Amino acid sequence: MITTRVVKILYVLALIPISLFSLLMAVYGLAWIDDSAAFGYLLLLASPFVWLFQVFATRIVLEFVINQFKISEYLRAIKDKG
Known part of the structure; x- marks a missing residue:
């Protein structure tokens, strides 16, 4: 089944912007510590x-996609059997 391979690739590709966003948030937090310490520490x-x-939200969505394809596959097997 090709969907599971595509989902794995999508997961890795989704981790890149998620990690960059969180890293950028931490950098902005460090930059804001001088101006507004509370906001900087909050961001950090x-x-x-x-x-x-x-990451958890992305994983849940992609797991849902896999489950939908598995359900479709199992229903097709039941239909072909009967």
Whole structure:
């Protein structure tokens, strides 16, 4: 089944902008520490949680796609059997 291979590639490709966004958030947090310490620390502290949330959300969506294709495959096998 080709969908599982495509989903693996999409997952890796999705990790790149997610990681860059979180890294950029941390860099902005470090830059804001001089001007507004509370906002800078908040950005710095939130960046790993934002990364985790985005990775989990991406994973859930892609798992849903795989499950939909598996269900379709199993229904086709049941239809062909009967």
